[in-house]
Amino acid sequence: MIPFNDTYAMAVKSKFAEENNIRTLSDLSKFVNAGNKVIFGVNPEFYERADGFFAMAKAYNMNVPKKNVKTMEAGLTYEAVSSGKIDVAMVYSTDAKLLKYKLTVLIDDKRFFPLYNPAVLVREEVLNKYLEIKEILKPLTLYLNENIIIRLNYLVDAIGIEPEIVAKNYLKGLKLIK
Template sequence: MLTLKKLVLLLLIGVVSLTSVFGATLTVGAKNFTEQYVLGNLASLLLEENGFQIVERFGLSSLVARQALLTGQIDLYADYTGTAWVTYLDQEELIADPDELLQKVRELDAENEIVWLDRINANNTYALAIRREDHEKYGFENLSDLVAYWNEHPKEFVVGVGYEFYERPDGFFAFAEHYGLNIPNSQVSTMDDGLTYEALANKKIDIAMVFATDPKILRYNLYVLEDDLNFWPYYHISYAVREDVLNKYPEIEEILRPLTLYLNQDVLIRLNYRVDIEGLEPKIVARDYLEGLGLID
């Protein structure tokens, strides 16, 4: 909790304002998978520690979360630069530098009165994975290797993908077109995102859509194929905030800055691991992490 001594110190150095301390309410959003619940809780706990009242709207799809931000139903949430660039802003240019991508997202989304804070050094890009035993059997190192074989044996493999990945413009069929993959729809199985790992490990499918920061890759000993033709953009994490909210409470940026400084790919995988593999609640994992850094009491 925010002690009186800490409150006075934060007021003096300008990290919090009197407005935020006395009753200001923020609505924090999160999408509907583990990493997002962790990121949502990290933001909520930090903001709450610094005087804000928090309403949480977690478990949203990408497009619902985005629309909620645009319409003011949520004030901020963690999102991904690649998702914004391709899905929200409808851009096709491939940008190979993550900082340039963030800057361009910022510039375009400013027209929507959305501010993207500094990025976290974790790239949760999409990827395709196979069982390590199949990597050794077929010798696939990258997606081009897989596609070359797959086109010659179109019914040999079944791929499992999440529902959103099946439909989104940077999803499976856009990947297939980019790589020149021709397979029947009957070889594509849709399921909840988290189930693709188990389905692959249990040999119900042969190829799985995965996320690069998901600890189940380690748990199930999967092999992630290199995106050698650079189809997927960077999906670095940044908190997107409504401009009017940030103008009213500019201290939000400083309150959340430690997440930019301390979170990275390895840390995020460990936090996700504690939820998905060890079975802890995301709020407990987030709280333990922030307490360990001395950011909350």
């Protein structure tokens, strides 16, 4: 398993996080429950899912009125939080827009969101035939994490570099390929 998690997350403007001393979802819950009006932006699926927004709010004992939750397409939540239309955005934890909009992902300190860790899959007969594959792929588990994936995604999504070029350059930089 590769040690980065591409899951749902909640993010705020970094300035908002600093000014209000909010680093975790528990911190956000305390802030909301102290009577601060906080507007959330989530995609329609996350709003409707049984294990979505309201389940997360319940897990964190966060009293959020439905009127304070706006639904929008997932890609729009980043810009909406950056522009101040909402205070907290549902995001994906490795999305390049986190860098583009300078957002802080709040730590899921109760581990509410499911893990979506990537894994390398190789058919057993291929692995048995080419024993060196295991050692060749092993460094991927050492050199990839959320911050690196966000930066690599940024090069593709924001700068427009082809994914294959970004991957090759990254692996060459680590001296994993020539």
